[in-house]
Amino acid sequence: MSADRPTMPPVRLHSEAELARDALSAPLMARAAKLARWAEGGVPVGVGGEILHESLVAATEHLGLSGDEDGLAYAAEAWQLAVDTGLVEITEEESADGADGADGAELPDDAAVGTATPGDELALLTSGTPQDVLDIWLGGMEAVLADAVAPDLSDIADQLAEGGDLDLDAIDWNPEEEAELLDGILGNLYLLSALDEAPDQDVPLPALAASVIVPDDMDEPTDDILEEVSDAMMRLDDQFRVLEPIGLVAYRPVDEALIEELDEDGETVSAAESLDDEDVSRYGMVRLTPLGVWAVRARMLDAGVHAPAVGDLTDKGADVLLEALPEYPEALAQAESEQWLAARTPLDAARDLLAAARGDDERAPLRRLAAQQTLSLFAPDAEPALREVLDDRQLGGLARVWLAERGLPGIPGPSQEMIFWLTVDTIAAQLDSVDEEAAAELRDLVQDLTEQHSGFFDEAWRVDHPATADVLEAMGRLHPDKKAAKEARKAAFKARSRHSG
Numbered sequence: 178m179s180a181d182r183p184t185m186p187p188v189r190l191h192s193e194a195e196l197a198r199d200a201l202s203a204p205l206m207a208r209a210a211k212l213a214r215w216a217e218g219g220v221p222v223g224v225g226g227e228i229l230h231e232s233l234v235a236a237t238e239h240l241g242l243s244g245d246e247d248g249l250a251y252a253a254e255a256w257q258l259a260v261d262t263g264l265v266e267i268t269e270e271e272s273a274d275g276a277d278g279a280d281g282a283e284l285p286d287d288a289a290v291g292t293a294t295p296g297d298e299l300a301l302l303t304s305g306t307p308q309d310v311l312d313i314w315l316g317g318m319e320a321v322l323a324d325a326v327a328p329d330l331s332d333i334a335d336q337l338a339e340g341g342d343l344d345l346d347a348i349d350w351n352p353e354e355e356a357e358l359l360d361g362i363l364g365n366l367y368l369l370s371a372l373d374e375a376p377d378q379d380v381p382l383p384a385l386a387a388s389v390i391v392p393d394d395m396d397e398p399t400d401d402i403l404e405e406v407s408d409a410m411m412r413l414d415d416q417f418r419v420l421e422p423i424g425l426v427a428y429r430p431v432d433e434a435l436i437e438e439l440d441e442d443g444e445t446v447s448a449a450e451s452l453d454d455e456d457v458s459r460y461g462m463v464r465l466t467p468l469g470v471w472a473v474r475a476r477m478l479d480a481g482v483h484a485p486a487v488g489d490l491t492d493k494g495a496d497v498l499l500e501a502l503p504e505y506p507e508a509l510a511q512a513e514s515e516q517w518l519a520a521r522t523p524l525d526a527a528r529d530l531l532a533a534a535r536g537d538d539e540r541a542p543l544r545r546l547a548a549q550q551t552l553s554l555f556a557p558d559a560e561p562a563l564r565e566v567l568d569d570r571q572l573g574g575l576a577r578v579w580l581a582e583r584g585l586p587g588i589p590g591p592s593q594e595m596i597f598w599l600t601v602d603t604i605a606a607q608l609d610s611v612d613e614e615a616a617a618e619l620r621d622l623v624q625d626l627t628e629q630h631s632g633f634f635d636e637a638w639r640v641d642h643p644a645t646a647d648v649l650e651a652m653g654r655l656h657p658d659k660k661a662a663k664e665a666r667k668a669a670f671k672a673r674s675r676h677s678g
Contacts, residue, residue, distance in 0.1 A: 183477075183481070183482045183483065184482070184483040184484075185367065185368065185371060185474075185477065185482060185483065185484040185485075186368070186371040186372055186485075186504075186505075186506070187371065187485040187486060187487055187489075187504075187505055187506075187509050187513070188367070188370060188371045188470055188474060188484070188485075188486050188487070188509075189486070189487045189509060189512060190467070190470065190471055190474070190486045190487070190488075191467040191468075191471070192307075193306075193307035193308055193311065194307045195467070196307065196311055196467065196468050196471050197307035197308075197310040197311055197314075199424055199466065199467060199468040200310055200311055200313075200314035200424060200468060201302065201310060201314075202424075203314070203422065203423050203424030203468070204422045204424075205254060205255060205258055205317075205321070205422035205423045205424075206258070206314055206317060206423065206424065208240055208251065208252070208254075208255035208258075209255045209256070209258040209259040209262065209264055209317070210259070210264060210299065210302055211239070211240060211255075212236055212239070212240070212252070212255050212256050212259050212264075212265075213259045213264035213265045213295050213296065213299045214295065214299065215236065215239050216259075216265050216293050216294055216295055217294065217295055219292045219293070219294055220232050220236075220265075220292065220293045220294075221289035221291075221292055221293075222267060222289065222290070222291050222292065222293045223288060223289065223290055223291075224290055225260075226257075226260040226265070226267045226291070226293060227257075228252075228253065228256045228293075229289060233249060233252055233253060233256070234249070236252045236255075236256060237249050237251075237252040240252055240255065254422075257320075258317050258320065258321070258423075260293070261316065261317060261320040262298060262313050262314075262316050262317040262320070263296045263297065263298035263313070263316075264295070264296050264298050264299045264302075264313075265293040265294065265295060265296050265299075266293070266294060266295075266296035266297070267291045267292070267293050268291055268292050268293075268294065269290060269291040270289070270290060270291055270292065298313050301313060311471075314423075314424075314468075315472060315475060317423060318423050318424075318425060318472055321419060321420060321422075321423045321425075322359070322420070322425075324419055325359065325415075325416040325419040325420055326352065326355035326356050326359055326416065355412075358389060358409065358412070359413075359416060361389040362385060362386075362388075362389060362413060363465070363469075363473050363476075364473070364477075365385060365388050365389065366380065366385070366426070366463070366464065366465045366469075366473070367465060367470060367473045367474065367477070367484075369464075370464070370465050370470050372506070377464065378464065379427075379429065379462035379463060379464050380462065380463055380464060381457045381458075381460055381461070381462060382410050382413060382414065382417075382431065382460050382461030382462065382463060383406065383410055383460050383461075385413070385463065386406045386407075386409040386410040386413055387406050389409070390402060390405045390406045390409055391406065410431070410460070410461070411431070413461075413463075414430060414431045414461055417430070417461070417463055418430055424466055424468045424469070425465070425466065425468065425469040425472060426463050426464065426465055426466060426469050427463070427464050427465075427466050428461070428462070428463045429458060429461060429462040429463070430461055431459070431460060431461040432459040432460075474486065485501070487509055487512045487513050487516065488513070488516050489513075490513055490516075490517055491516050491517055491519075491520050492520070493517075494529065494533070495526070495529035495530045495532065495533035496533040498513070498514070498517055498530075498533075498547075498551070499530065499533050499534060499543075499544040499547045499548055499551075500540070500544065501513075502514065502547040502550070502551070503540075503543040503544075503546070503547055503606075510547070510550065511550075511554070514550070514551040514554055515554060517551075518551070518554060518555070522558075523555050523556055523558040523559040524558060524559055524561060524562055526555075526559070527552060527555060527559035527562035527563065528562045528565075530548045530551055530552060531548065531562060531563075531565075531566050531572055531576075533548070534547075534548035534571070534572060534575075535569075535571055535572065536571075537643050538643075539643075539644075541571075542602045542603070542605035542606035542644060543606050545571065545572075545575060545602060545606065546603065546606035546607075548575070549575045549578070549579075552575070552579055553579070553582070555579075557583055557585070560580070560583075560585060563576040563579050563580055564576070564580070567589060570595070570598065571598075571602075573591065573595055574591060574595050574596070574598065574599030574602075575599065577589075577591055593636070594640075597636060597637055597639075597640045598640055598641070598642055600626065600637075601637065601640050601642045601644060601645050601648050602642060602644070603622075604619070604622070604623070604648045604651065604652070605642070605644035605647065605648050607619050608644075608647065608648070608651050619655065620655045620656075620657070623651075623652045623655045623656055624656060624657060624658075627652075627656065627658075627661050634649070634661075634664040634665055634667070634668040635668075637649060637668055637672075638668040638669070638671040638672040638675065639672075639675070640672075645672045646669050646672040646673045647669075649665050649666070649668045649669035649672055650665070650666065650669040652665040653665035653666040653669060
């Protein structure tokens with residue numbers, strides 16, 4: 178993998194069957210499919226497949242939306258999605274020559290230039306595979322995303338009504354910036370879904386807007402930055418209202434009363450303000466749905482981002498598994514290991530893991546720790562594989578731990594050399610931990626080791642392990658006792674001198 182290839186943390190995806198059901202039940206998709214079936218008798222359409230007013234009224238009634246003040250708009254959106262996804266296909270009428278306005282003449286609103294009938298894609302929604310359904314939905318979602326970042330049509334209409342040319346600067350719309358902002362927001366929501374142990378957790382809209390507006394090195398946002406956050410929040414409110422019906426996000430919109438307050442007072446929203454739960458919810462709450470996580474990941478993969486999902490490694494070798502697991506959160510690492518193990522017999526899987534765990538390279542301690550954690554999931558059927566490596570300098574220690582944890586008999590006692598080597602290897606695997614909890618656990622381990630083994634540093638510097646000096650230096654930094662920390666640093670110096678000599 179290229180070192181400069183963007184990488185995201187792994188996510189747990191729902192099954193394709195579950196995702197396909199979610200796609201079909203998304204309100205906008207369900208309406209589009211219903212209108213496509215309704216079009217079986219043929220529906221006259223205007224330029225670009227636009228549904229004509231009389232048919233739109235009938236479509237609205239067919240959807241049961243006649244009593245909704247926004248019913249016509251919902252029906253028009255559903256029809257457009259049906260056109261965009263191929264759920265309906267347009268047959269142009271021969272008599273429509275010149276109806277595209279090439280001569281400058283304005284077409285009447287009720288001018289039919291073609292007929293819409295159910296398209297081939299419609300049959301796939303019921304008879305196709307879950308992947309077929311998801312492909313159709315994904316195409317529709319991309320069209321909705323484009324709509325979400327489009328300019329306000331009323332602003333464009335006002336410009337054209339005044340007889341002027343379309344001026345994007347005048348309506349404060351930059352298509353690249355709008356798309357980049359929304360992509361960044363969706364990326365942050367994806368990241369939160371991947372890292373959060375509770376992926377259904379809603380994210381406050383002000384904090385989400387601030388995540389792409391406020392510079393990382395800014396302690397206190399300036400008034401200008403806060404105004405940008407407020408503006409972005411309002412744009413995102415509009416965009417998420419568009420994206421929710423396709424099933425990409427679950428969204429609780431900004432309180433309309435709050436929008437009026439902001440308009441009247443010109444106030445801005447600070448993501449750093451301390452707000453209670455009720456206040457926060459007024460500013461909008463959003464999260465990616467499981468379908469949304471799948472969709473954002475699909476877009477990332479198309480863009481060349483490395484975005485792993487649990488289950489990706491099921492058909493890979495043990496070497497690939499052990500290289501990847503150290504980068505996974507604990508719960509997802511276990512889920513990935515369980516799926517990998519389920520595809521193999523315990524004995525063969527254990528032998529493969531132990532073989533892949535060997536090595537003197539820099540990442541070898543991490544692989545051995547990942548192997549130990551994965552082996553903890555094994556049934557006793559793997560026992561022969563562990564006994565085969567009892568005399569192995571690199572694997573004998575973890576093999577004894579595995580056998581002892583299961584209370585199995587006939588475990589030979591480890592040599593002192595093996596105990597020290599395993600200790601150094603275990604600490605080496607945790608030296609790069611950036612998590613505060615992991616760092617605290619490592620500090621406790623260092624302290625316990627020196628308290629339980631008097632003269633630990635007198636022996637540790639002799640351990641024939643590539644990371645011995647680095648481990649002893651780390652112990653010198655971590656140990657709370659100044660005397661012990663000094664002994665660790667002396668031992669690290671001896672270890673380096675031993676290897677350099």
